[in-house]
Amino acid sequence: MQMSNESRRARLAVMAASVGIAAALVAYAASPEVRHAVSHAAHSVKHTVSNFFDHDRRKRSEHRKARRQEHAKTSHARTGMTSGHRETALAVSSSARAQGERGSPAVSGDAPT
Secondary structure, eight states: OHHHHHHHHHHHHHHHHHHHHHHHHHHHHHOHHHHHHHHHHHHHHHHHHHHHHOTTHHHHHHHHHHHHHHHHHHHHHHHTOOHHHHHHHHHHHHHHHHHHHTTOOOOTTTSOO
16 A cells, blocks of 8 residues: 555655646746746856856956956056045046136146147
8 A cells, every 4th residue: 555655645746846847848938027037047047057167257257356466556556546545536637628718827838838
């Protein structure tokens, strides 16, 4: 009797899985939104798997980070400003332009050449 219960349970599990797979296939065939979602999911899985197996990814990431930091150092060295100073300078230059439009004396560097 024990065998028949296990056999029934196995058949029921196979039937449930079959019905679920059939419902998924019908939904995929009938609905463009489902096909669109499936294509997004497939793309995401492909991206994740390729990142997982890409052994040079960390090396490239570290190289890009070092280049960004080096660029930040050299661009700040050229201007002599940090990002906070740059924001202040932009605010001052825009207010100087506004004063120049109202007839105040031109600020050095704003005069036409």
